[in-house]
Amino acid sequence: MNSPRFRSRRQLLLAACAGLAAPAVSLAQLRGKPAIRILVGLPPGGGTDAIARYFSDSLPALLGQSVIVENHVGAGGRLAADVLKSAEPDGMTYMIAPNATPTFQTLVFGKQLKWDLWRDFTPVAGLVSYPTGMAAGMATGAPDAGAFVRWARANPQQASFGTPGLGGQNHFLGLQFARAAGIALSVTPYKGTPPMITDLLGDHIPSAVTLLQDLLRHHRAGKMRLLGIFSDKRSPLAPDIPTMAEQGIPVRLGDAWTAMWAPARTPQPEIARVQAALKTILAAPQARQTLMTRLAVVPDYLDGEQMARRQRAELETWGPIIRASGFRAEL
Structure with missing residues (x-):
């Protein structure tokens, strides 16, 4: 055709x-x-x-x-x-x-x-x-990084993040985020991004770290909340999304x-x-x-x-x- x-x-x-x-x-x-x-x-x-x-x-x-x-x-x-x-x-x-x-x-x-x-x-x-970003599921009620940190402190048994595999940039960015924010987040690894996104959309995990492009359309659709990106400055791909550093969490290694x-x-x-x-x-x-x-x-x-x-x-x-x-x- x-x-x-x-x-x-x-x-x-x-x-x-x-x-x-x-x-x-x-x-x-x-x-x-x-x-x-x-x-x-x-x-x-x-x-x-x-x-x-x-x-x-x-x-x-x-x-x-x-x-x-x-x-x-x-x-x-x-x-x-x-x-x-x-x-x-x-x-x-x-x-x-x-x-x-x-x-x-x-x-x-x-x-x-x-x-x-x-x-x-x-x-x-x-x-x-x-850029790489972090998103939270709707069940957390967290619209930004600060709110998610407060949620994690109030819900330590549930606080975790998903990552599309262990040993990669996403995995270590999540660990760096937790360390910089002063919270404990356990790691939930997946075999790739699609099953992780499915679980985040279904609120089976409270948050996930992956490439911005994998999170942005779901954020725009109101199905998850993009908390921020791990970059020195805002990205031209999504200039409305703040960096983590802007929100007081100095993790800038995510490009x-x-x-x-x-x-x-x-x-x-x-x-x-x-x-x-x-x-x-x-x-x-x-x-x-x-x-x-x-x-x-x-x-x-x-x-x-x-x-x-x-x-x-x-x-x-x-x-x-x-x-x-x-x-x-x-x-």
Whole structure:
């Protein structure tokens, strides 16, 4: 069917990318050239996959090569990273992943991993960022962070937060929130975000920590209360939602991000041409609107050196927090 109602997300993204300032490349020109692979460690249809496909749909016109997305799903993104480590460093294989894969996998599993972030991978570019928030169920009656803290103190046996898995940014942000607020919150882990949201909507858990985009529409519909975001400043994705710091709870470590990596020893000219293409895509006039309105992320380009600094700073920030939590995990 040709009705816009039936157009896929992929078709919408293709249409949005059509205005890129790049020469047209025909199928005939692409034919015969090897395809560049982008590895994704999370499921098709999810947020990271949609981000990867936004770029994979735009890159062929700029690189003169086909670009395909390969999903290697499982283990919180580790499987895709395993494949990247084994790939030839020839400029034909890259990985797009959220910061949970390099940062928190490294800090939680350390030498249990098959790869080392600094030895085996080269950062190519930062692509987008997005905030993490905390929401409360309607049964708590808490419209903001302060009210939820008061509720938790009055209901210590019920006070808890849900998280889509243990050992990730959401988990440790919840622990940091409880510590900063001076309350005790037990952790209720889930296998992913959807079942956690279902339980929060049904008031089976009193609160949850996850990406803003997973909470916002339910907050707008009056089905839960978004207490705040864990960022330095309000997000352009939801400028009406306050930060936790504004409300007297100084937890500012919740901006998540998605980036691209290459195998170590990938030739610098190959990395440079991909960087240039990614920067062109993000600089296109329609990119900001498309990414913010359709994928709920903010364009946030960083080159390889800037990415390396971001990675190092994040590891240095979260390392002591995770060690202090006493959390241990085994592969």
